[in-house]
Amino acid sequence: MNSIETNHLTRSFGKLVAVDDLSLAIPEGTVFGFLGPNGAGKTTTVRMLSALISPTSGSAVIAGYQLGEHNEEIRQSVGILTETPGLYDRLSAWDNLMFFGEMYNLSREKASTQVERYLRLLDLWDRRGDKVGGFSKGMRQKLAIARALLHEPKMIFLDEPTSGLDPETAKVVRDFIKVLRAEGRTIFLTTHNLPEADELCDLIGVFRSRLLRLDTPANLRNSMFGSGTRVRVIGDAARWVKSVRALAFVQQVTASENILTISLPHPDEQNPEVVRKLVSAGADICAVEPASHSLEEVYLELVENEHETVTAG
Amino acid sequence: MHKVFIILRKEFSEILQQRVLLYSVFLPPLLFDIIPLLILHLGSNGTHGSSIRIPSLQGLTLYEYTQGVIGTEFSNFYILLSMIVPSTIAAYSIIGEKSNRTLEPLLATPVQRWQLLSGKILAALLPSILVTWVSGSVFVAELAIFTDANVVSHVVTGGWLILFISGTPLLGLVAVSIMTAISSQVNDTRTAQQLSIWAVVPIIGIILGELSGKFELTVSIAVVFDLILIPVAIFLTWGASQLFQRETILTRWK
Secondary structure, three states: OEEEEEEEEEEEEOOEEEEEEEEEEEEOOOEEEEEOOOOOOHHHHHHHHOOOOOOOEEEEEEOOEEOOOOHHHHHHHEEEEOOOOOOOOOOEHHHHHHHHHHHOOOOHHHHHHHHHHHHHHOOOHHHOOOEHHHOOHHHHHHHHHHHHHOOOOOEEEEEOOOOOOOHHHHHHHHHHHHHHHHOOOEEEEEOOOHHHHHHHOOEEEEEEOEEEEEEOHHHHHHHHHOOEEEEEEOOOHHHHHHHHHOOOOOOEEEEEOOEEEEEOOOHHHHHHHHHHHHHHHOOOEEEEEEOOOOHHHHHHHHHHHHHHHHHHO | OHHHHHHHHHHHHHHHOOHHHHHHHHHHHHHHHHHHHHHHHHHOOOOOOOOOOOHHHOOOOHHHHHHHHHHHHHHHHHHHHHHHHHHHHHHHHHHHHHHHOOHHHHHOOOOOHHHHHHHHHHHHHHHHHHHHHHHHHHHHHHHHHHOOHHHHHHHOOHHHHHHHHHHHHHHHHHHHHHHHHHHOOOOOHHHHHHHHHHHHHHHHHHHHHHHOOOOOOOHHHHHHHHHHHHHHHHHHHHHHHHHOOHHHHHHOOO
């Protein structure tokens, strides 16, 4: 079953189309990375999917509820971490969470239990009586994450959860997201941190007003750049490009300093022949390893291609 | 209804933590109670007749008349107070949510618009009604203790009492609704308060009219004023509720 299903979801503000014809299906228990540049319409999408604003056209089913018809049920079923933590600075951590717990229809007793649980889980229990205004950015972010989880939603929207956090706190947050994934919750993660998306996400959507690609991180990398091999040699690698290119099955060769990156359709079968060719040509090989492209390279390629298409159009 | 109380409780917790807001709420009524007391006690010896001619004070001696003028001037401040206090609280309450960016997480909860707006309105209205009525009652008690018996009945007229009891909550509602509208367009509390001052201009006009002797706040005029205020308050509250929609707050509020 899908946690989110959208069909041609569109949202315009006057002449500006912020979200254009978005159709996607996110299965339950998936960590979905929603990537896109600033102003791409990601926040508008999250606001639509959490029943905060309505679409101009199209439809969506969130956590089994039809958007527009059961908005209150949707809001009860999802948790949301907004771009800024949005906490009441003059209230204590405890009072902040109790307030939101009750707003999510928890009884005072249940809210109290949940608040204690998440304050302990996120290592904020000792600071529960302190005013939030005195909290560090990381503590505020953890508190905002706790707020999004108090009512145990199956579906969670996290907008830039590690943005601006120190590496240690960012890791705590990432580890916590892994815990949530292990509990089978669906996570809709908006982030600019591509290594983080690569580490956490099962499915990635690259978005710029419309969905450019939707796939697993591994498929995205392979489909964009193909598979390949990286060979480290002694000296300038550019000397051996011609020799490798002579092999019929080699799709592409690039050299950078002492590294040759070779695109191959079947690296496991073709690597021995590549190595033989290089050795026979006189290359001194230090290492042979799979060539992996980062999600960042894939993302930049997609977004830049889209930009060129739009500019050319 | 339960969520209205939850919001109300949170609002009161926040109000109690804001020293500046507490000063703004409690200082004006305190001054309105202390200043007339000082003037009545120290200054109104009756040797200087007032040049103001107030119809409701006709028939008093020169000494009583002077006390009556002071009493009438200050009695009207309590009507004004009912607009000043709630707009101050509403400015902090709504603009505070905006500047702290707490509105979006709050709107993301399964709260209904009327519950949120009612909580906000009541949080501003209830303390203001309480402050207005308590300080107004203290003022009436001061009049009873420190002026001649004749003066009280000439200052605390039926018209004033009607406006004081039933008009002040309506004026408070008008002030909160106007402040909600202002809050949708500005991002700092001071600007909002400065803009909201215009809302009290009609009331100042009425006060000046009474003090200049051109207008007397009789029972019938107070009732007519209340009857006009009811639809005005309803209309402005409806307008505020239109501005207080999730979509509008997130996409059109500045």
